[in-house]
Amino acid sequence: MSNLNNASAAARPAIADKVRESLHKRYRAEQRFRWYGIIAITMALLFLGFLFASVIARGISAFQATYVNLEINFDESVLDPDGGRDPEVLRQASYRGVLRQSLQELFPEASGRKERRALLALVSNGAEFRLRDLVVENPELIGTRTEVWLLAAAEVDAVVKGQINLDLDESERRLSDQQVGWISALQEDGRVERRFNTTLFTNGDSRDPEQAGLRVALLGSFYTLLVTLALSFPIGVAAAVYLEEFAPKNKWTDLIEVNINNLAAVPSIVFGLLGLAVFINLFGMPRSAPLVGGLVLTLMTLPTIIIASRAALKSVPPSIREAALGVGASQTQTVTHHVLPLAMPGMLTGTIIGMAQALGETAPLLMIGMIAFIVDPPSGVTDPATVLPVQIYLWADSPERGFVAKTSAAIMVLLGFLILMNAIAVLLRKRFERRW
Amino acid sequence: MSEATTLTDPIASAQSRVPEMSIADIDLPKETVGDITAEHPAMTARNVNVFYAEKHAIIDVGLDIGLNEVVAMIGPSGCGKSTFLRCLNRMNDTIDICRVSGDIKLDGDDIYSKAMDVVLLRARVGMVFQKPNPFPKSIFENVAYGPRIHGLARDKTELEEIVHNSLERAGLLGEVKDRLDQPGTGLSGGQQQRLCIARTIAVNPDVILMDEPCSALDPIATARIEDLIDELKQNYAIAIVTHSMQQAARVSQRTAYFHLGHLVEVGQTDQIFTNPRTKLTEDYITGRFG
Numbered sequence: 001m002s003n004l005n006n007a008s009a010a011a012r013p014a015i016a017d018k019v020r021e022s023l024h025k026r027y028r029a030e031q032r033f034r035w036y037g038i039i040a041i042t043m044a045l046l047f048l049g050f051l052f053a054s055v056i057a058r059g060i061s062a063f064q065a066t067y068v069n070l071e072i073n074f075d076e077s078v079l080d081p082d083g084g085r086d087p088e089v090l091r092q093a094s095y096r097g098v099l100r101q102s103l104q105e106l107f108p109e110a111s112g113r114k115e116r117r118a119l120l121a122l123v124s125n126g127a128e129f130r131l132r133d134l135v136v137e138n139p140e141l142i143g144t145r146t147e148v149w150l151l152a153a154a155e156v157d158a159v160v161k162g163q164i165n166l167d168l169d170e171s172e173r174r175l176s177d178q179q180v181g182w183i184s185a186l187q188e189d190g191r192v193e194r195r196f197n198t199t200l201f202t203n204g205d206s207r208d209p210e211q212a213g214l215r216v217a218l219l220g221s222f223y224t225l226l227v228t229l230a231l232s233f234p235i236g237v238a239a240a241v242y243l244e245e246f247a248p249k250n251k252w253t254d255l256i257e258v259n260i261n262n263l264a265a266v267p268s269i270v271f272g273l274l275g276l277a278v279f280i281n282l283f284g285m286p287r288s289a290p291l292v293g294g295l296v297l298t299l300m301t302l303p304t305i306i307i308a309s310r311a312a313l314k315s316v317p318p319s320i321r322e323a324a325l326g327v328g329a330s331q332t333q334t335v336t337h338h339v340l341p342l343a344m345p346g347m348l349t350g351t352i353i354g355m356a357q358a359l360g361e362t363a364p365l366l367m368i369g370m371i372a373f374i375v376d377p378p379s380g381v382t383d384p385a386t387v388l389p390v391q392i393y394l395w396a397d398s399p400e401r402g403f404v405a406k407t408s409a410a411i412m413v414l415l416g417f418l419i420l421m422n423a424i425a426v427l428l429r430k431r432f433e434r435r436w
Numbered sequence: 437m438s439e440a441t442t443l444t445d446p447i448a449s450a451q452s453r454v455p456e457m458s459i460a461d462i463d464l465p466k467e468t469v470g471d472i473t474a475e476h477p478a479m480t481a482r483n484v485n486v487f488y489a490e491k492h493a494i495i496d497v498g499l500d501i502g503l504n505e506v507v508a509m510i511g512p513s514g515c516g517k518s519t520f521l522r523c524l525n526r527m528n529d530t531i532d533i534c535r536v537s538g539d540i541k542l543d544g545d546d547i548y549s550k551a552m553d554v555v556l557l558r559a560r561v562g563m564v565f566q567k568p569n570p571f572p573k574s575i576f577e578n579v580a581y582g583p584r585i586h587g588l589a590r591d592k593t594e595l596e597e598i599v600h601n602s603l604e605r606a607g608l609l610g611e612v613k614d615r616l617d618q619p620g621t622g623l624s625g626g627q628q629q630r631l632c633i634a635r636t637i638a639v640n641p642d643v644i645l646m647d648e649p650c651s652a653l654d655p656i657a658t659a660r661i662e663d664l665i666d667e668l669k670q671n672y673a674i675a676i677v678t679h680s681m682q683q684a685a686r687v688s689q690r691t692a693y694f695h696l697g698h699l700v701e702v703g704q705t706d707q708i709f710t711n712p713r714t715k716l717t718e719d720y721i722t723g724r725f726g
Contacts, residue, residue: 249532319569323632325530327582327639328559337581338571 055415059408065197065210066152066160068123068186072102072131076143085139095128095135096120099150107182118179122186124151126211151199152192154209154402159183160192163401174401200409204375205391209402212395214413215377220290220370220385221359221417227294227381228301228358233351235298236305240347243306244313245335264303271300272364280368287369288384296364301354308350312343344432352425359418362389388414469713470703474502474690478643478673479524479561484538486519486528486697493519497538497699499692501643506665506674508688508705510681512720515694517677521645524675525561526554542642559586562636566648568628570620570635575612578620578631579603582639598638606634607664626657633664637672644668646676650683662687681721685709693717 076083078101079093103119104110110119127150134148135141155174158164160183170177186192203213247253275296279285285292316339324334365371370386371394378385386394388410395407473480477500486494494516501507501524509517519528526547528534540547547557559582570578579599582588589595599616603609608630612623620631629649636644646665650658665674665687678684684691684705691708693701693716701708701717712718 317569319565319567320571321530322527322563322565323569323571323635324581325527326525326558326563326565327585327635328555328557329581329585330555333585337585342572 055408055411059405059410059412061161061163062200062405062409063197064161064194065199066157067149067193067195068152068156069147069149069191069193070099070102070106070123071145071147072098073105073145074098074135074141074143075101079135079142080139085142087136090136090139091132093132093135095131099123099128099131107185110178115178118176119182121153122156122179122182124153124210125208126151126206149193149195151210154400156183157210158401160187160194163405200406200413204377205373205386205394206375209398209400209406212403212406214388214391214410216374217386217388217391217410218413218417219377220293220374221387223290223378223381223385224293224297224365224387225355225359225421227291228297229351229355231294231298232301232305232354236302236351236354237309237347239302240306240309240313241335241340244310245339246331260303260306264307267363268300268361269363269367271296272367274299275364276367286382286384288372288374288386289382290378290385290387291381292368293365293370293387294381296368297358297361300361300364301358304354304357305347305350308353309343309347312346312350313339315346316342341432345429348425348429348432352422355421355425356418359421360389360414362387362393365390388417468498468699469701472498472500472692472699472702474500474505474507476503477501478503478543479675480539480541481520481524482539484520484523484536484540486516486523486537487535488531489533493697494523495697497694497697499699499702501673501675502690503673504669504671505689506669506676506687508684508691509675509677509694510679510684510691510720511694511700513679514696516697517692517694518647520694520699521647521675521677524643524645525558525563527558527563529554559639560641561643561645562639562641564629564632564636564644564646564649567652568625568632570623570628570631572619572621574617575603575620575623575631576616579634579638582635586639588639602634602638603631605637605668606630607660608634624657626653626660629653629657629661630664633661633668637668641672643673643675646674648677648679651679658683681709693720695720 075098078097079095080086080089082089100116100120103122104116107119110116130150131148152160155164156179159166159175159180164173164175166173166180175183183192199211200213201218202215203211204216206212243253243256275292279292279295280287285295320338320342321334324338325331329337365387369384371390372384372386373394374384374386376383392407392410392414395403395410479501480498481500482498484494484497485492497516497520499507499520509521511517522528523536523540524547526536528536536548538548542557542560545552547561571581573581576599579602580595583595583598589598600609600613603612608627611627612618612631620628623631629652633644633649649665650661653661662683665676668674669689676684676687688705691703691705692699693708693712693714695716701712701714703713708717709721712721
């Protein structure tokens with residue numbers, strides 16, 4: 001016995017040395033491991049920064065629009081020859097003529113038919129309708145000369161923002177040297193201004209980049225997500241609670257569980273085809289409608305919400321259940337009074353993930369017709385609309401130069417929408433968590 | 437299909453909650469030695485058998501829980517004492533693979549009969565668990581929960597009275613009366629366990645079951661709970677499962693020794709600890725195994 005003790009006493013310094021040797025190696029390995037983490041995070045941040053920088057650099061200019069100030073002569077003999085101020089007459093009148101006349105007063109040298117058309121092309125196609133709206137709203141304008149700020153054409157906007165290289169030969173530009181000259185003349189006169197682009201948020205889609213806006217897409221996304229949330233959250237939570245707390249554990253519930261997990265991995269376009277076949281063709285619901293979009297996205301997000309909700313329910317400690325059952329709470333009381341409130345933050349997290357996924361989804365919505373070109377904002381869930389990611393897809397596909405910045409601006413709006421949604425969800429979750 | 441493999445097997449997960457049985461090569465007695473009856477029984481159990489799937493966890497156990505007395509159940513880990521306790525308020529119902537047979541009566545009513553409502557049973561047979569498990573709500577809400585769901589209080593004042601009385605009887609009122617709105621989870625371990633006892637007695641049950649109520653507590657908190665158990669027995673029938681033989685000797689009037697699912701010996705606590713009648717009991721209480 002004493003021999004053994006002596007031997008281990010002699011071996012002790014040797015062991016300490018060995019441990020010390022291995023320590024170096026261990027610390028190095030730990031250092032390396034830490035560096036892998038730092039490198040991974042740096043890479044992720046770099047890519048994120050690159051993404052944001054490129055989107056913002058390209059899109060920020062679209063949040064400003066160029067306006068041109070013109071002195072318009074609301075000539076009564078042109079607009080309302082009868083003098084009756086009948087709204088129908090005012091609506092039908094030729095505002096293009098009034099507009100052309102005011103431009104010609106500024107630049108009398110443009111005399112030919114071609115030159116006059118080039119002059120009119122400086123302002124947006126929508127300018128004459130803007131004048132019409134002004135007059136219909138306030139008929140007293142007729143017979144006066146009033147200065148009006150009108151939206152400039154997209155090409156003029158690009159020149160003012162310096163996005164077009166004016167050193168290029170005239171034939172390679174969309175604006176002639178003469179038009180560029182007119183623009184500089186207007187600028188020197190102080191008749192050109194860049195303002196915040198409200199059109200981006202008040203207009204629907206348009207073929208003219210300067211008139212195209214996100215109103216329809218924003219409302220469409222809002223309605224679609226509203227339908228999705230209203231359906232998928234209660235259904236998902238109810239399904240998770242039943243499966244986790246009440247369902248007997250047998251072959252059938254196993255089968256259901258496997259199928260829910262598999263559904264989470266089904267490509268979203270399949271849900272779109274299903275929506276087209278069932279909701280539109282079988283039930284006769286309207287095409288392009290947020291209602292159908294919401295239903296399709298509900299099908300898509302349900303598995304995500306159910307899986308996350310079940311995980312949240314599972315993570316509630318069994319001791320809480322036993323405590324409630326122990327004082328005589330029924331199964332339903334145990335779930336609704338104790339388990340559900342504790343699982344709610346986790347369920348909300350799953351719902352946020354599902355909704356964020358739904359917000360960015362494009363493919364299934366193409367199948368149910370939400371890719372349509374829609375100008376008028378929807379007033380409900382059954383009106384045709386489009387959604388933000390589809391609008392981005394449409395604009396990215398458009399050939400006009402003005403849509404390049406618009407596309408990036410729409411991406412920024414989409415990201416803003418997403419951040420706002422997540423912020424609301426995080427706030428909600430905080431409130432639930434405060435109840436311990 | 438990879439998801440299929442990640443699913444939890446319900447049988448396996450339930451079995452992990454089943455206590456492990458140690459296989460010892462000891463001759464088990466055919467019948468329980470000693471008197472299993474109590475003078476004024478609140479609960480009587482006869483021929484109780486429990487199966488976890490194929491495993492026979494409790495074999496032919498019969499025992500009375502008497503009024504105004506504490507019955508201690510002792511035995512090595514996995515001997516079935518907790519399982520037997522959980523039969524008495526049908527807590528084993530929550531385990532799918534668990535089957536219980538036999539005859540358990542509360543005041544003459546078979547608690548496993550169709551006529552017995554499990555909610556009512558658990559209101560009459562309260563339970564205190566091994567780990568303090570207050571609800572993540574305020575101290576007041578913890579105690580008020582039982583009376584509230586059973587509709588024991590007609591109005592708010594009555595509810596407050598019940599909460600105060602229960603906390604008082606659990607010896608906790610003095611420590612918490614100024615912070616009833618604070619979370620129950622913020623109390624110390626011993627206070628939490630007394631809160632759980634207050635929660636149990638707020639429903640005013642006939643029987644209180646305690647499953648190793650002090651195993652997570654320090655000696656001072658344990659002493660307080662033991663004093664409390666001693667007081668509570670004046671009004672309730674108490675059954676306590678414990679790992680500590682000293683605790684059994686201190687708080688109980690009768691002791692039941694379980695071994696591998698058998699109830700080996702029952703008797704007055706003095707007699708069990710000073711003069712055990714079976715070799716197994718003697719070996720266990722003298723620390724030869726366990």
